[in-house]
Amino acid sequence: MLGVPMLLLAACGNNDQNEDTSANASEPANSNEQAASNSGSDDRVEIEFWHGMGGGLGETLEELVASYNDSQDSYVITPEYQGSYEELLTQFRTVGGTETAPALVQMFEVGTKYMIDSGFITPVQEWIDKDGYDVTQLEENILSYYTVNDQLYSMPFNSSTPALFFNEEKFVEAGLDPENPPRTFSEIKEAAELLTTDDTYGFSMLGHGWFFEQMIATQGVDYVDQENGRAADATEATFGGEEGLRVYEWLDEMNQAGTFNYFGRDWDDLRAAFQNGDVAMYMDSSAGTKDSVNNASFDVGVSFIPHADEIDPNGVVIGGASVWMGSGISEEEQAAAFDFMKWFNLPEVQAEWHVNTGYFATHPAAYDEDIVATEHEETPQLRVPIDQLQATVPGTATQGALITVFPESREQVVTSLEALYQGTSPEDALSQAIEGTNRAIEVSNRANQ
Template sequence: MRKSSKFGFLALLLLSLFALVACTNSDSSSSEKDGNEGETEKEVVTTEEGKTVISFWHAMSGAGQTSLDAIVADFNASQDKYEVQAEFQGSYEESLTKLRSVGGTKDAPAITQVFEVGTKYMIDSGFIEPIQNFIDKDKYDLSQLEENILNYYTVDDQLYSMPFNSSTPVMLYNKDAFKAAGLDPEKAPETFSEVIDAAAKLKTDDMKGFSMLTYGWFFEELVATQGGLYVNEENGRAGDATEATFNGPEGLNAFNFLDTMNKAGTFGNFGTNWDDIRAAFQSGKVAMYMDSSAGVKGIIDNAPFEVGAAYIPYADEVKRNGVVIGGASLWMSKGIAEAEQEAAWEFMKYLTTPEIQARWHLETGYFAINPSAYEEQNVKDAWEVTPQLKVTVDQLQSTEPSIATQGALISVFPESRQQIVTALENLYQGMDAQEALDAAAEGTNRAIEIANKTK
């Protein structure tokens, strides 16, 4: 997952634009098809060699952008029919805001990368052509892709977008600190109570025992791994959700887990910035924390001590259910030329090949959406050197498919996550756990109500 400081503002912007999107999208599509108001069909752009050119809007920066640009270049060189132009559009939120101005029209990019919590919005928007249409037409074998990744993006038995950069949370820990505290460095704590006990033993004058970024995604995962749902209507997958359910027993277990350590002085609160919590871990200010699987390799390469990787913790009274996929997927635009859609589909298929997915996994830390990639020799060699990477894959593949681990669908997820951030901050300042959760649920309910009314 990637961080964003703009969730609150852009979520409010999203709500204010829902009515406009709902009213204008179908009009622009019909105008385009019927040629109303003098509109003419946009010509397909081709290269001098006759290749169909398509735009691919993405939000990858840093190592992700470097890897993606190279993969796009290799695709363009691998055949003589299509040319993909990868265009960085800023953060996930910024890219989605730009898409709203052209979505559903002939001026939309052929492919847009959208973060996982934008799934419900994209389905409702009318901007997109479900990938399932191309899967069925091409008889593409979906069984070759990772089931627990496909589950998130499958709604009503349709795959709406192609998974791409996929990640889950993982617990990282300082093996040297474990040894110093008399704990087994090869056996990480698994349950909430075990983490609480280990945090107490790991705490020193300079080091806290455990930490978690003040970010809604991690809370969602702690609820899901207990089998809890985030919203009603079967996590928003049986119909439009109308209210939050994360303030039930599972959410309270997670808040009490954090509250116990916070009151005991064994919890380190390093705020909402990913860089800050990672720096705290690498500098020995905290012994255990939760991170994204995509960040594991970077932490291992930069920490001055041996890093352990483990599954995220779960409540003692339940069984572990697993994790919900995070990251983003690729959406195909509706309203563009058929030749552009064909080019987009061919590029998406190229991205799912084992060779490309192996490369993407090793260069970025994201999961391979095609698990055959893990059989590639370069991946096997890398896992020998960095076995922690395999732990993240094992956690994903051992996840029990269910409504809980499939993930929730609501169009106002960014705003709901901000509600959780506020609730966590209030918890750490002494507010009652249930009271803090209930306030977050009420804020989420208001946002859902507005979104449903303006849909």
């Protein structure tokens, strides 16, 4: 054991861009004194690690770093909480490339394109090549998001994907088989009809663009052109075809039938609706699995995300955040940063990270560790998102899109879906999302010329 306390904090809404990034996130205690007490001699190289994990996740991260500092006598990592991911990005923009910039910085996945183009980072591939580190030992479908032109730019840190969560008790009452949950759009729609009562809606989806992106990707379609923005800067959105329309029409049909209810954009509101029995099926982050299971007064089922009837599902796009190495710092500081990255990805460390937080293990061998086996035996639902991730078909669609205006595009998608729920036609609502995304891309590209 590495000494990371078994806090068992199911990461159900703190600071994952694909989860609630700010609500309930309280700032962890400053760890400068702890780092100093662990530093031993004055000749240890000390570097800062900026992160956006508040609350219980922040405490877990602090314990993790303390374990690393105690594991060797060459380096000291000082974690510093910078607020939500958006606040963290703003802070990094002001100091990137300067002497005050951190050696390590956590960044949500939709900030990847900005970080690559910023000039403020050193691709971790440089140190992988220099060190001879075998990166192929890590989970391929996690690494792929942060890999561009065969170069790994950052090291995965906290990774999650969506999954379908359902109330097994209500399934039985409705005559549905919890062991054979619905997978396709038509199956979800039919199940929602059976599950809807005077007190319960059959299905809901959070007001967050992440879930729409996943249902586009699993159809094997890129979100934007230029190979999902990976071959060159994207110039337009590509989710406006029949694949995007399938999603909008599916949601519209359930909304019109009264089997769907929109609970808004707040993760906690939708989670509370599920716990209270107000909705029988919804999609959530895999990192919230354990919390959902533990908080429910009923048995919670977990399954793969829904997919259109016409296609064989391609899988999911990884979400969460990765850790980047700053440029403009000394080689010994970069060496410290890379040493921590390697340590963090050890199977035994990843086993405790997975158990303590609910995030995926970046090293598949972590799932063979005893503490994970025990955890999965107690909560077998945790295996479902792992199986979904590992079954994902590699390709640009499931690799994920790279655009600097991803937050703006997500806002356009959510706004258009809210218009759909208010009566706008699926075609017009989807066009609204496409046009808004294209405007944002055009403005960004023009500014960067």
